[in-house]
Amino acid sequence: MVSRSVIAAVDIGTHRVRVVVGERRGYALYVRGAAAAPIAGTAKSRPREVLDVLPALRRALEEAEAMAHATPEVLVIGVGGAEAEIAPVRVSARRDPRTAVDDAEVEALVAAAQGEGAGAYVPEVLPRRFLLDGVRLADPRGHAGHELVFEGWQVRVPEEVLEAYRGLLNRLEREAVYRFRPFAVLELLTHAEERREGVVVVDVGGWNTELIAVKDAERLVVESFPFGGAYLTRDVARVLGISLADAEQLKLAHGVAYVQEAADVEVLSLPSEKGEAYLRQTELAQILEARLEEILTLVRSRLEEHALDPLPTYVFTGGTSALPGFTGLVRRLFPGSVRIGYPQYMGVRHPSLSGAVALLHAEALAGLAEEGFRRHDGIREEGWIRRVREWLLERF
Template identity: 25%
Template structure:
């Protein structure tokens, strides 16, 4: 039985691959049916360096998600990131159709023109997203939804996400070699933001900081739209490498030390103690002061956050971030990260957990490391026409399972906040851009 109201997100990270299968409930919330996770070492800094290892990691994570959800996964919304991805602001202006009332066709022409207005886009790069930021109909400014407005001219700006063609192709190859169809590509800072930001934060101005294994992603939102993003090539793996070098231990031992005893803020580290460290290849154990471990971790985490601060100030939006910062991703789990970030960034800070999850195995994904993949699921629902949630081939109920008795559900006609209005109207053409 095909399930047409199910979406699947695939987050191919530097250290892990995550898959989540979810459906939407009657209130527009996500009901998580299953998840899968596997270790990944086929990427460096969010860029594929080993096709076979990446394919194996994807297959393992998908198999876990299928077992847990009793759903056969066919199509996925794939996250993409890396330093090769960059964003361009593009202005656009068109004449409104003869009726003088803005319609879907006008918005589509507006975004198409924003794409053609990009300069210096060579054959080595391709467009991933065209995200509207603001519409101005005649002299009416600050519109997020121009449909139905009367006027003669519509102008405004769009945020265009561009990536290197060969690196995007490598990601696609890995997914296809794993036996999956690609239903869409989503820039991961967009997905992370969609997962963790509350509506009032998005309007007031907020920066989302996703500290992963290979990269740290920064995205700034203000007045209901993304305004700036950057991918920084320093992240959680660098912390682990510093620990391994400092204590002269294997990477795996250093990672365990970081997770079990690590702290990113010396003022919270508590009393000092000696930590026993496993010797390499039969060598004897040795001890290492916990205070020294904290100093190593704090130094690298401070560097990451200073790079984030510089990025935010460079954006020109620092003074407009009234809601502060949200830190998410696996790197946010280190104790003391929130407090250190507050000191370094000079902003109010909270840790970001996936929002908008109503049921299913909700508790198992209530973790910052699942923020991106939950955002990929949410993005798949938000920008896919209701009749094609998951493109109908995204998922299929496996036979002889408890899920097989679930009745087919019709697409949800939800009533949500005013923001839903523009989403419904733009769904029709978003996937064509």
């Protein structure tokens, strides 16, 4: 069965490929299948070529589609913060002051903002504010004036990055739409009040940690750091003298991110010159906490550089944030409200799936807008009008 209502969201990380298949029925979105596959060779290094990713993507896609019993017509590919840049954009239009601004004018102006930016692909524009004859308005519709101005942020994807994705999809004989994963995750895991007051979402992935911070409609920061959960595994392997595969298994089975929450019990027997030596969970936690504290301290220092620390709310997601004790560690390092963010859909309630589910959710919203649906208690309208309402109207 091929259906436009069935969506496959693809989150290509630095360590794994995750695919979530969902079906939109009216205003409701149902997750029908999810799968993940490790990228070969990334236990020791990052994936460098399209061919490194292809087998993992093909396997995850086939498994997720088999669970869903459906074949999506178009894939939604997430573009990460390390693959794109955020740039401010400002466009304006002269208009007839005898008439009031309507939906069509607003959509045309924001679409023009997306069209700016020669030499790069612009999959999304994030609204910041409107000005009508120099006056800032949350919603310019219904007002009259000579000049309407839109200010926002563009997501610019270099052509070489886009070509790499195209090469991957050509081998799969699939078409795709592209969405900026940090925006999607921010919208999935936070609400408008938090975004107005100030919030950061930190996604701790395999080889990368990605953050997106926003405050009111004035400040937006997206950054990516080349450190993640794979470094924890590597540290365990090096310190204990075991293989990376054994270190990963040990981390997942007995790892605790915060020494104070670890138990003083034996979790592993290790050979030594004096016979058998025993590793306690507290000793394993010391290895994990040291690296995690380094990563999280870097995150906070970057926020301080952008004058975005402290913030009222800190949301952490990604597979590493699921480690026991992670919340305790970040509460020691970060002020304000701290929580672990994960999707609220049945079957995918895990931080490692936040990226894929966020892409799925964003595309479902876009599909509703194309079909003319409007605001409802379930999935809400998408497109530029929805973004204006959610990101601007609720900020003033």
